Amino acid sequence: MIAIYPGSFDPITLGHLDIIKRGGNLFDRVIVAVLRNPNKNPLFTMEERMLQIQEATAHLDNVEVDTFTGLTVTYAHLKQAKVLIRGLRAVSDFELELQMAHTNKTLANDIETVFLSTSNEYSFLSSSVVREIARFGGAIDHLVTPEVAIALRQKFQDFKAS
Template identity: 45%
Template sequence: MRTCLFPGTFDPITLGHTDVIDRALDLFDRMVIGIGVNSNKTPMFALEERMAWIREIYKDDPRVEVATYSGLTVDFCKKLDARFILRGIRSIGDFEYEKAIADMNRTVSTGIETIFLTTVPQYSSIASTLVRDIYRYGGDVSSFLPAAVLEGIKHIKQ
């Protein structure tokens, strides 16, 4: 079974994320969306909300799971028996950053490959950080987020 981990904070999951996930599903038998817990970051949206949104988005696809983890991503891959890490690339800057991480991961743990998928052009500017800023200041984020997230944030609008 080809298992892939798509790690991130998904704060919140965006249409850019779902674009990458949806296209990667043809490559893998099992996709685990791993929400990394980082004590140095304070997310805007609660972990439970982010997990619920992802579960709602992929409720009809048994290949997709959501889990949380802390520590090294390669260690979590081993726990999942995942041989692949999926990363989305929006720009050349993303590629350089992600390639450095992939090289480090390969050095730390041979046998785990990083797969890069570029986003489609209409989503290449979407970043969770920017979406949070627009949301925080009352802007319209409907062009950037899946329906499940839009529905969820209606109830927690600041």
């Protein structure tokens, strides 16, 4: 069975990777689908984010990385996926995620949403938290892969230089 793990992944964190690995243990194939969201102004380009995810998941044989625009359920149908994977960090995530799952069910009754709770060690972690810490020069090596940490430091160094 094919599952889609959609998100902006700006940047991908160890929490995301935890969900990807665990999803890979549950499903035959997991497509990490990076959403092109015109309402967001990402720190990293689409190409940079996709490369970061590809590097971070290269050791996972049943994981692929792709990008999409539009409705997640439309993309899921295109990829013949039957499941959407969503990570839950805290109760605060649940309300929005449940609303999204119900909405998706009204759009595509044949696609299920599976919630995976993040491991305790990553329950506080989000891309926005990582960006904020990196922006002010804080330690991020325990939150992202080494490649992403380097890219974040470079990105914020470039901002300071300009």
